[in-house]
Amino acid sequence: MHTPLISVCPDLDFVAVVERNGNRCEEKFPNVRTFRSLEALLEGDFADLICITTPNEFHFPMAKQCLLAGKHVVIDKPVTIYSHEAAELEEIAAQKKAGLQHLS
Numbered sequence: 057m058h059t060p061l062i063s064v065c066p067d068l069d070f071v072a073v074v075e076r077n078g079n080r081c082e083e084k085f086p087n088v089r090t091f092r093s094l095e096a097l098l099e100g101d102f103a104d105l106i107c108i109t110t111p112n113e114f115h116f117p118m119a120k121q122c123l124l125a126g127k128h129v130v131i132d133k134p135v136t137i138y139s140h141e142a143a144e145l146e147e148i149a150a151q152k153k154a155g156l157q158h159l160s
Contacts, residue, residue, distance in 0.1 A: 072097055074096075098125045105155075106130070116138075116145065
């Protein structure tokens with residue numbers, strides 16, 4: 057979903073994706089590495105910016121995990137289900153000096 061936006065930004069490269077099953081993304085983008093979990097992607101320190109496009113209930117825990125790992129994060133809307141979760145993400149981003157953006 058975000059690939060067209062990433063491709064027009066000269067400072068960004070689409071380098072990795074999390075696909076639990078299969079390697080569909082690699083078929084379209086052969087230079088992209090597939091990880092089976094967010095944890096594996098973060099452990100590999102393979103990317104600086106993580107785009108979260110999961111179902112809404114996963115936005116908060118995944119964004120929190122990425123921010124705590126020192127990654128910049130872009131989240132599809134809604135950023136979180138509850139406003140207190142969004143506030144917590146903002147706090148973590150400020151502490152980690154990481155970027156947090158949500159698409160509106």
